[in-house]
Each structure stands twice: as structure tokens, then as C-alpha cells.
Amino acid sequence: MKKMKLYIDNNEVEVMEGTTILEAAQGLNITIPTLCHHEDLCIAGNCRVCVVEVEGSEMLSAACATPVSTGMRIKTNSLKVRDSRRTIIDMLLSEHAGECVTCQRSGNCELQTLAVLYGSPDNHLMDISIKTEPDRSSSSIIKDDSKCIKCQRCVRTCQEIQKIGALTMSGKGEHAKVSTFFELPLNTVVCTNCGQCVIRCPTGALVERTYIDEVWDVIGNSDVHTVVQTAPAVRVGLGEALGHDAGGRFTGQMVSALRKLGFDAVFDTNFTADLTIIEEGSELLNRLTNVIKGSGEALLPMFTSCSPGWIKFIEHQFPHLLGHLSTCKSPQQMFGALAKTRWSEKAQIEPEKISSISIMPCTAKKFEAARPEMNDSGYRDVDYVLTTRELAKMIKQAGIDFDKLDESECDSLLGKHSGAAVIFGATGGVMEAAIRTVYELVTGRPVPFENLNITAVRGMEGIREATLRIEGTVEKYNFLEGVELKVAVAHGLKNANAIMELVSQGSAPWHFVEVMACPGGCLSGGGQPIPTSPEIREARARAIYEEDESLPIRKSHENPEITRIYEEFLTDGPCGHKSHHLLHTHYTPRR
Amino acid sequence: MTRERISKMQEKVNLIFSECDSMELLEQALKVEPQQILKMLLTSSLRGRGGAGFLTSLKWKFASEADGNRKFVVANADEGEPGTFKDREILDKVPCKVLAGMAICAHTIGAREGYIYLRGEYNYMKKSLQQKLDEFNDKIKNMLDFTISIKSGSGAYVCGEETALIESMEGKRGEPRNKPPYPVTEGYLGFPTVVNNVETLVYVAMIMKHGAAHFASLGTEKSKGAKVFSVSGDTPIPGIYELEMGMNLAEFVELFGDGDTKAVQVGGASGFCVPRRKFAETIIGFEGIPTGGSMMLFNSSRSMYNVLHNYLEFFCEESCGQCTPCRVGCQQLRNGIEAVKQRKLPPSHLDVLSKMTRTMKIASKCGLGQSVPNSFNSIVTSFKEEIIY
Numbered sequence A: 001m002k003k004m005k006l007y008i009d010n011n012e013v014e015v016m017e018g019t020t021i022l023e024a025a026q027g028l029n030i031t032i033p034t035l036c037h038h039e040d041l042c043i044a045g046n047c048r049v050c051v052v053e054v055e056g057s058e059m060l061s062a063a064c065a066t067p068v069s070t071g072m073r074i075k076t077n078s079l080k081v082r083d084s085r086r087t088i089i090d091m092l093l094s095e096h097a098g099e100c101v102t103c104q105r106s107g108n109c110e111l112q113t114l115a116v117l118y119g120s121p122d123n124h125l126m127d128i129s130i131k132t133e134p135d136r137s138s139s140s141i142i143k144d145d146s147k148c149i150k151c152q153r154c155v156r157t158c159q160e161i162q163k164i165g166a167l168t169m170s171g172k173g174e175h176a177k178v179s180t181f182f183e184l185p186l187n188t189v190v191c192t193n194c195g196q197c198v199i200r201c202p203t204g205a206l207v208e209r210t211y212i213d214e215v216w217d218v219i220g221n222s223d224v225h226t227v228v229q230t231a232p233a234v235r236v237g238l239g240e241a242l243g244h245d246a247g248g249r250f251t252g253q254m255v256s257a258l259r260k261l262g263f264d265a266v267f268d269t270n271f272t273a274d275l276t277i278i279e280e281g282s283e284l285l286n287r288l289t290n291v292i293k294g295s296g297e298a299l300l301p302m303f304t305s306c307s308p309g310w311i312k313f314i315e316h317q318f319p320h321l322l323g324h325l326s327t328c329k330s331p332q333q334m335f336g337a338l339a340k341t342r343w344s345e346k347a348q349i350e351p352e353k354i355s356s357i358s359i360m361p362c363t364a365k366k367f368e369a370a371r372p373e374m375n376d377s378g379y380r381d382v383d384y385v386l387t388t389r390e391l392a393k394m395i396k397q398a399g400i401d402f403d404k405l406d407e408s409e410c411d412s413l414l415g416k417h418s419g420a421a422v423i424f425g426a427t428g429g430v431m432e433a434a435i436r437t438v439y440e441l442v443t444g445r446p447v448p449f450e451n452l453n454i455t456a457v458r459g460m461e462g463i464r465e466a467t468l469r470i471e472g473t474v475e476k477y478n479f480l481e482g483v484e485l486k487v488a489v490a491h492g493l494k495n496a497n498a499i500m501e502l503v504s505q506g507s508a509p510w511h512f513v514e515v516m517a518c519p520g521g522c523l524s525g526g527g528q529p530i531p532t533s534p535e536i537r538e539a540r541a542r543a544i545y546e547e548d549e550s551l552p553i554r555k556s557h558e559n560p561e562i563t564r565i566y567e568e569f570l571t572d573g574p575c576g577h578k579s580h581h582l583l584h585t586h587y588t589p590r591r
Numbered sequence B: 001m002t003r004e005r006i007s008k009m010q011e012k013v014n015l016i017f018s019e020c021d022s023m024e025l026l027e028q029a030l031k032v033e034p035q036q037i038l039k040m041l042l043t044s045s046l047r048g049r050g051g052a053g054f055l056t057s058l059k060w061k062f063a064s065e066a067d068g069n070r071k072f073v074v075a076n077a078d079e080g081e082p083g084t085f086k087d088r089e090i091l092d093k094v095p096c097k098v099l100a101g102m103a104i105c106a107h108t109i110g111a112r113e114g115y116i117y118l119r120g121e122y123n124y125m126k127k128s129l130q131q132k133l134d135e136f137n138d139k140i141k142n143m144l145d146f147t148i149s150i151k152s153g154s155g156a157y158v159c160g161e162e163t164a165l166i167e168s169m170e171g172k173r174g175e176p177r178n179k180p181p182y183p184v185t186e187g188y189l190g191f192p193t194v195v196n197n198v199e200t201l202v203y204v205a206m207i208m209k210h211g212a213a214h215f216a217s218l219g220t221e222k223s224k225g226a227k228v229f230s231v232s233g234d235t236p237i238p239g240i241y242e243l244e245m246g247m248n249l250a251e252f253v254e255l256f257g258d259g260d261t262k263a264v265q266v267g268g269a270s271g272f273c274v275p276r277r278k279f280a281e282t283i284i285g286f287e288g289i290p291t292g293g294s295m296m297l298f299n300s301s302r303s304m305y306n307v308l309h310n311y312l313e314f315f316c317e318e319s320c321g322q323c324t325p326c327r328v329g330c331q332q333l334r335n336g337i338e339a340v341k342q343r344k345l346p347p348s349h350l351d352v353l354s355k356m357t358r359t360m361k362i363a364s365k366c367g368l369g370q371s372v373p374n375s376f377n378s379i380v381t382s383f384k385e386e387i388i389y
């Protein structure tokens, strides 16, 4: 690779061959506006907002898509550039049926930002926008074509990151639009509800389906007892939606804010994350027993089942492999079932008077909560799912000065948790948490890693593998002596797909595989603050692992409330009858 | 009288449709070293006949120098520009010369695979063309490691643009790519690819047959050689004519007009409209207005509003719709002239639109959006009254 010297706005800069003008300009801290560009996606070069002048050419060049060449002289702020930039933004606005005052993305909309900064004070172009009815069929996502600027970020996300292809461009010219298969409603196509398209959409054309008003209603209803749970990734994302940099941890303030909002009981999904580890770990050991002792049928590898986008993916794409999925419900749904049983009993409130609300980094969880089978408590286990973004909005609506809040702790019974539960929020976290517990169950000793940190399964590599040799087993697990436990971790459905192809061919070497639908895991779920980028995901991951290390208890099986629930409530033990009824589920082949 | 004159002019050139043994021609051509072929093309000054007018010698040189385990030659027979139908005629009458041109290109750049990208509407000729292809592939087996196949287009105008064409060949949506990289370095399946218009390829064959000097002796200094024109509109003699480059429009109208020609659209919907008062000063060629071959004549009975509206309607439909200046710009232009016509907006709105076309021209992603302003501005400038009233 050659180095190349060029000039941007008369500043000399030297970059590697293959660098784009945009990247070279960023190196000089020169801002070039963009819309269709996204760090996570391939280059499109279609919005043309980033055009710049290259000396010697009459045509402008798209900075995001044009590689530099030696001696190039670039102007990013010439008359010609400013004129075209403004015209292009005016053009986008002329076909945009925008209603900023009611739009969910107002205040965090890339189009709006550019319009304010660069648009004409009086746009003379005709209004050619067409207002269409949004597709509200999905319980997770609303698609409003009239706000779409055809940047194709969503299409690229769904194709490149998720390899689903639920969204494609259809029509050409004035009829070009983002479409589902045959324009079918979003809830009937292969969409997994992961929301990765939502967090990469620059406008309000793709947003989560919001339930803020419904939640305010139950909070305001004195006959209803509201129980709230928050997922691990929410606490490391919430700050961003309230004006902080990525990477801050706000667990204590978040709990205080939830109380201030008026929730009657404030719990933690982390509690059921710990419970998941016990249940899923036991299930894994059962499967291993069956396979290794040959005492019964069991499918390996076993897949984790906490990511509802992943569940819907496998139901659609690999229905014949559903038997590999752990039957454990996701922590959200385990929690929901317990809220209306265990908590109901303890607090002596009839379950029909309880409204169970969850705050999730995820849009797919909205769909999951609405699945018909998720009512093992006799009621809908989780009534409303809000995203991290929606929680931030409620905090703002309530006028809470978040930064001034004191830290507080969750209520007990379903609130205590270990560090192992916290790391559920990052890719590899469920695997690490499971290994911490399973290894100790099998050998009677903690995992042989410094500070319990199993770094082999951490990181942002799309698929990661690790092997753990089991030695010095306790009597019950002697049959595992010397076994090399092989595990894999995948995040992003494209990587999940690669894993599944191997499993499908029968050439997957692993015993246990963790899959998260979203790149980075829940910390960059479809319900997290917008934007996302590799740096933001790294920062949130760092925060998650810091939180783990800061906690006194780091292993799920050492959580005293977990011990207690098996003593008092799930008395026939992990994977026992009662837990099977409440905490496990089944899956539906689709299509 | 004029017919005779036209015949004479055609006879002087007579390259494209002339009888010739393509196999013999090819046999001779393949004996020539690639470097020598590039030199001949350079001397001939042959420029692409697909519209953009890129020097063929240069395009082939780039492709021959590019690294690639595979290389491709593609004959662009998408012919979607309104008013052109010459490639169809060429493929119909002298398919073997096109194939010979492709083989010469393959020999020059080191390609082993070739494709004819055939416009969807021309599928009716696919069978006979395939037959010719099979024979050809068979015959050249011992001369050159090169096979040609046909790919059918999807009927979209934009798929004539070479990178959209390549996307379409790859089974994707026909959307133009970012350039660079150009197809000569990263084309079909990421390999170096030469895309040439059908007519260009025949001229290459003819240059190999008659020599570069002969070709260069035709035409003018800046526009050497000849060109196949598709003449349509208000003319008593519509059709396909191969003529020397570089005549002016007054001469052209004298030959082809109906005596009442008020304007000629040179280069189809993406070209320029020239009003009568500019006929004498307008040369058809690279020093004046270059054309992919479409020449549409309009007499005084035509409403230039309708002509322009038609073009804009066409572009609103046929833009791929991916980039903002083109997708939105085309609609603004069409809706804008409608609104002015219907007095919903004042005539000054035409100036707003004209200003907007500056951006379409320099900021659109491909040649389609970049050239929509040509017809808009040339028609609005010369026929403002017709547009407004």
C-alpha cells in the first residue's frame, strides 16, 4: 500500500492508498456532511450530500465513495459545493412528508440536522412528497415510507449485517422505495424485528413501535401494580440518550429514575439472567449427559435462546434445527412469568392487577412479549416492552434531572444479581456466565481464568471459538473428565447464518453456541440509543465488563436470591417440573 | 435528388453494413500483436459510439494493463435511448462483424469470456443471434480461447449505463456503481471488463480490415470516422444511415428535413435540442454536439412543451432512483413545467429549475442524471414561450 499526499481545503494530508476523501478529511477534522454513509455498512454513494470539488474536474465527487489519489486538491466548502449541498438537501426535503413536531426522531434525525444547518431558508422547490399510511403491522417496528430518503442504509443493514434481506429496493425512478417481499406487511415477512435497520436509519422512516402512553396509563392507574425490569444493556446505553458520552454506567440513577417515574416495584432482568444460567447450564449438562453417556437422545450443539431476533431467525431459516435451541425462555420472559407468580404471591397482589413492564435494548423483545405462548403465568407474562430510548424519553417527559439523581438499589426478591448476569449485555457474555457456573458445578472449582475473565469469548470478532478442558470433576460428572468442551459465540445474524450452515451440514464441532442477533450483542440492540458505531459498541462493552468487575458477586449460582428461589418456589430444582412450566418454552417453525 | 445525395454519402463510407468475411478478417486481425492493435486504434482516433465518446484505444489499453485472472468483453446492446434503433439493425444485418470486434478485443486485452447484453425488447432476435453465436464460437475455437454468450436485459434504460449493466449481469438490481473504480479495472464479477457499444466494435473490425488511416481520413479533425444515425421524427425518410462525422445541422436538415424543421434533438432524450437558428453553427460531432446516433426532427406542428414533457416523464420512470439529484430532480422538472403551464407557478419557476439542474449535472451519480439538464435547458432556452403558454 502506497502513501498518498493530497490537499483538502489547502491542508496537506498523507494517507494510505484506498482511503476515501471522506476519511482523509476526517483525519484533518474537516466535517463533510453525509446521509447514506454509515461506518458499519458498505459504501452506497447515493444521497450525494457529501459531494466535494476535486480540482480539474467539472463534476463533483462523492467524498464517501471516492478514493484519494496523489496530488488531489479538494475543496469541501467552495461556492459550487455549498450550492449543490443545499440543493440536494432541499431536494430531499421536497419529497419528504415530514412532520418534525410529531416525529419520533425529531431532535435525533440526521436529515433534520442537515436541513437546519445547510438547507435554504426558503426552499423554492415544489412539494412532491406523498403521504402514505405507515406499516404498523409489526409489534416492534413502524415503517413510514413517506419519511424515507432512500439512503438504503436499512437495506444494506438487513442484507450485509443480518443477511436476511427482509427489506429491498423496489421500483425505479420516482417509484423507487424500500419494500418488503411483495409489499407484504412487515409482520408477515422474514423480518426478525432485530431493529438494526432502525438504529441505522437516519430519519423517522423506521422507528420502534412505542408503548410509552400505555405505560403512563398503567402507572397512573392506582388499581394497577406496576412491576418493572431492566435489561443489563440498558444501564450502559441510557446515558447516551440523556446527553452523556458512550461508555457511562448509570445503574443506580436508572433505578432511582424508575422509582420516580412511579413504578411500584423496581426489579432487574439480571436476576432472571442469573436464573437463565442455572436453567440453561443444567439443560446443557443434561444434554451432555445424554449424549456422552449415550443414555438418550439429545441434540448438540445447544444454542442459547435469549435473543428473540435470533429465535425468529431460526424459526424462519432453519426450522429443522429448532431442537438445538435451549428451551429456556429469555430472561425477560422468565422474569415476566415470575412477576405474576412468585412476586404476586409474596406481595399478595393478584396477578391480574399486576402490569409487567420491561425496559429493553431491543425491539424484538416487543414481539417476543406478544407471542401467544408467553403466558405461562396464566396471564401475559410481559405486558409492555419499552426500549432504552423510550425510557429516556419518559425520564425527560417527567422532568427528572437524571444527572442529579442519587443511586439506589433494586427491590429485593427479583432484584439481586451477579456480574455474570450483567455481561449478558455483551456478545459472549452468556457464554462466559454459563462457563463460570457450569465449570464450577462440574469440577467444584472456579474457572481457571484470572479474575474469572474468560477473555477468549470476549471481543467483537464475528465468530469466536474456545475450548475448555474439563479436569478434576466431582463424582457426579466424572463422565466429563478430560472432555474438551467446545463453544462458539456469534453475533449478528450473518454470522449466525454461517454457524447454522455448519450445523446443518453436520460439521459443527461445538457443544454449546451463543448467538445474539445484534452485532455486539444487546448493547447495540435495536432499542439502544442512536447512533451506533464500532467505537460506541466498544465503549458500551467496556462499561459492561467494568460493571461486572465492580460487583461483589460474579457468578450466577452465588446470587442468594437465586438460591432462595429454588428453596422456596422452584422447589423441584433447575429444569424441574415447575421451572419447565414457567421458565421454558417451545418454538414454532415459520414458512 | 436528396435520396441520391444521401446514397452517395453513404457509399463513400459504407463500413458498418458492408459485405465482408468476418472469419477471414478475424484470422488476419489475430495475427496482429495486441500492442499494434492498440496503436492502430489510437491512430484511428475511434471514440465509443455509445454516447460518452471515450477513446476506444485508451479503454482497451487500461483493460489490457489491468491485473485479473479473468477478463471480460461486453457488447452493449441495451439501446434504450429514445430514438435509436441502429444497434438492432447492426445485430440483425451484420452480427458476425460484432462478434469479430469482440474477439479482437478479447485478443487485445486477454479476455476469454464475452457477453452480449441484449436489450429486453430485442429478445425476439435472441434465437437467431444464439445460432450465429454457436457457429462463431465453434469456428474460432482453433484461433482463440474465447467464448461469447448472451445475457438478456431487463428492459430498463439505465441498464445501458455500463456499471448498471454489469450489476444487472450479476443478477442485481440495475443501479449504477460508484466510479472509480471503472469497469476496465473492476467490472463484471470484479474483473477487468471492456464494455463497448455494438457499433464501436464493428468499427474496430473495420479498422483492422481497412487500416487506421482510412478511418481517420473520414470525418473532421476532432470527430474522425463515420457514425450510424437513427433518423426519426418529422422526416420523409426515417431510418438508419451511416454518414461521415462532422456535418453541420443545416446540411443534415437539408437532407432529412421535411422543409418545416424547427428543431432537431441530437442524441435522444439525454441530448440537446437545437433550434433552427442554430442549425448552421452546430456540428454533429465532438466539436459540437456528440450523439449516440439519435437524430429526431421536429416541425412547426410540434409542441416543444409536449416534447420536453415526454422526455421528463421518461426520465422520471427510467432513472434508477438511487441518487437524490436525479430521482428528485427529474420529478421537480416534470412537475415544475406542468405547474408553470397550468399557471400554478409563475414563469420564474423555470429559473428555479434551471438553477437546480446545475446540481443535477455535476452531482448526479451517473450519466443519466447528469444529462437530463441537457434537454431541459436547451428546450427551455429556445422555446420558452411554448413551455409557458
Ligand SMILES: Cc1cc2nc3c(=O)[nH]c(=O)nc-3n(C[C@H](O)[C@H](O)[C@H](O)COP(=O)(O)O)c2cc1C
Pocket (backbone or CB within 6 Å): B047, B048, B049, B050, B051, B052, B053, B054, B076, B077, B078, B079, B080, B081, B157, B158, B159, B160, B161, B162, B163, B195, B196, B197, B198, B200, B201, B366, B367, B368
Ligand atoms: C443512462 C445511460 C444509458 C446508456 N445506454 C447505453 C446503451 O444503450 N448502449 C450503449 O452502448 N451505451 C449506453 N450508455 C453508455 C455506456 O455507459 C458506455 O459508455 C458505453 O456502452 C461504452 O461503449 P463505447 O465506449 O463503445 O461507447 C449509456 C449511458 C448512460 C448513462
Ligand code: SF4
Pocket (backbone or CB within 6 Å): A096, A097, A098, A099, A100, A101, A103, A104, A105, A106, A107, A109, A110, A111, A112, A147, A203, A204, A205
Ligand atoms: S424524519 Fe427527521 S426531518 Fe423528517 S419529520 Fe422526522 S425528524 Fe423531521
Ligand code: SF4
Pocket (backbone or CB within 6 Å): A141, A157, A158, A162, A164, A165, A166, A167, A190, A191, A192, A193, A194, A195, A196, A197, A198
Ligand atoms: S428489523 Fe432486522 S430483520 Fe427486520 S428488516 Fe430490520 S434489519 Fe431486517
Ligand code: SF4
Pocket (backbone or CB within 6 Å): A147, A148, A149, A150, A151, A152, A153, A154, A155, A178, A197, A200, A201, A202, A203, A205, A206
Ligand atoms: S427507511 Fe431509513 S434507512 Fe431505509 S432507506 Fe429509508 S431513510 Fe434510509
Ligand code: SF4
Pocket (backbone or CB within 6 Å): B158, B175, B176, B318, B319, B320, B321, B322, B323, B324, B326, B327, B364, B365, B366, B367, B368, B369, B370
Ligand atoms: S443519476 Fe439517476 S440513474 Fe444515475 S445513479 Fe443517480 S438516480 Fe440512478
